[in-house]
Amino acid sequence: MKTSKWIWFVWLLVVLCYVVPYGVLSDMQTWYGSFLFWSLIGVLIIGANIFMTKNFEDY
Template identity: 50%
Template sequence: MFRRVGFGLLGVLVLAAVVVPYTLLRDVQAWYGSMLFWAGIGLAVIVLNLLVTAAFKEK
């Protein structure tokens, strides 16, 4: 169950990483506005990947 939700959240984060900088952050003139957002999304994706794949074990 958590794995399915985790992969769904990963999809949402990837979609947000593409959509948000070109819509909500469009009027931010400084380049570090989008960069800070992408860094936060990147960190969230890494942590979520670790959580989702922690149960994968080699037989």
């Protein structure tokens, strides 16, 4: 099963969920910059989970 590239992609997104809002967007006084970023990352993680599990079969 070739899910290792997707697992690393998900871990990269998890790290970005901490680095970008608390690092890059820390000077932004409003909350919607981080909310938009986390919403987009959430959609990407859902997509990565779909690709990781599409080859699962019942045994």
